[in-house]
Amino acid sequence: MNKFVRWSCVFAGVLLSSVAAQPDTIWPTRLIKATIPFGPGSATDVVPRIFFERLGPELGQTIVVENRVGGGGSIRTNAVAKAEPDGYSILAHSSALAITPAIFPNLPYDTSKDLSSVIMIGSSPQIMIIPKERPWKTVDDFLKDAKAKGSQINFGSVGVGSAVHISAEKFRLAANFEATHVPYRGGPEVIADILGGRIDFYFCPAATALPLIREGQVRALVVSTDKRSNELPDVPSMTEVGLKDGVSESWIGVFVPSKTPREIVDKMHDAGVKVLAKPEMQAALKKIGVEPVPMQPKAMDDLVAKEVVANIELLKNVK
Structure with missing residues (x-):
């Protein structure tokens, strides 16, 4: 291989790497699909919809929200967990995410390993x-x-x-x-x-x-x-x-597939923090008894993992 061809290959490799990395920095460039694995009208439906309605404009893209019920929320949770980790498939879930493993020990996904937290929208009694x-x-x-x-x-x-x-x-x-x-x-x-x-x-x-x-x-x-x-x-x-x-407390948060680039997770989290800081958002949540809790992704991952263990132990005592 002559010197010209060799350097051309190197240049092409660098260019392809740059193009491959580009979506992480310019995301989002198209609409985002948000799944709520519970029926319309539930708290886990109402709260995310209020949030996504404002998060879309903050990110400069439309967020389409879909309710997909089945398997106690596990069917659509699995679909998002196994989706392309590109930031265009996101999940809104509740405390039930950390309960499902105690009910269904053979889930097709691992709650702690296959999903990454983006932000906690809020918590309520x-x-x-x-x-x-x-x-x-x-x-x-x-x-x-x-x-x-x-x-x-x-x-x-x-x-x-x-x-x-x-x-x-x-x-x-x-x-x-x-x-x-x-x-x-x-x-x-x-x-x-x-x-x-x-x-x-x-x-x-x-x-x-x-x-x-x-x-x-x-x-x-x-x-x-x-x-x-x-x-x-x-x-x-x-x-x-x-x-x-x-004592127990319910929370509602946003999740993405675990291999989603950190740049996308951070950008979505930062936009979510801005949304939750808006007075109109705080007023909307307060009206329905929800306190905004813009928890950091790592802290929320730790919370979910801790609750999974606690719920497995709790349900051992339930007849």
């Missing part, structure tokens, strides 16, 4: 709501009755292993009482049966619970977090009622 016709005015009232009735007491959730199911089980185990779990297909069905008095309690996401509480359609007994919610100053926290082991 689950609120224990009861039918307004029930006689219980406080958690103590409820627990006295629940311990006397045993499994006659029932509670709803949006499915085995959902974040609201975990909140209810943590409360039940911390307070040491029996209850019958009634899983539903989705939040609207649970709410319908709470309003109809067919189930006794439901740990409801704040975004859904607050309007019902404000309108007097249901009664709130406790919030699942360590401290009271600013939106419900008269409702005690789990710690205040003496059940610190029952």
Whole structure:
């Protein structure tokens, strides 16, 4: 090979490397597809949509949001985890992401290895709501009755292993009482049966619970977090009622395939931080009881990994 050909090959290799690296620096150049693996109207649908509506303009591209339900969220989560790691397939998920491995030990993806965190949009309490016709005015009232009735007491959730199911089980185990779990297909069905008095309690996401509480359609007994919610100053926290082991908090965040270039993750994270700092975004989240938490990607990865282990241990104690 003569010198000219050799240097031409070297130049071509450098040029191709430059072109290959270019998408990382100029991303995004086309629309982004965001998957929400839960049905429309749920808290895990409402919060990301509010966020993506503002994130798109911040990135200079359109974000198309799709609801794809199935397998407790695992089917579409797997699709994103195995998607091309180019920043154009993103996932909005909730605390349930760290619960699914405890329910389905043979998932086709590894939560900690196949997905990378981008940003936590926010966190909020689950609120224990009861039918307004029930006689219980406080958690103590409820627990006295629940311990006397045993499994006659029932509670709803949006499915085995959902974040609201975990909140209810943590409360039940911390307070040491029996209850019958009634899983539903989705939040609207649970709410319908709470309003109809067919189930006794439901740990409801704040975004859904607050309007019902404000309108007097249901009664709130406790919030699942360590401290009271600013939106419900008269409702005690789990710690205040003496059940610190029952504390739980729901979060919603954005994820991408794990091999997505760091430049893209950082750019998306930085844009998300700007969005969450906007007064109109904070007002929109506050209205539905969500506190913005622009957690760094590494810190969020660590949180998810920690919760996966904790949830596996918790569900060993659930019948």
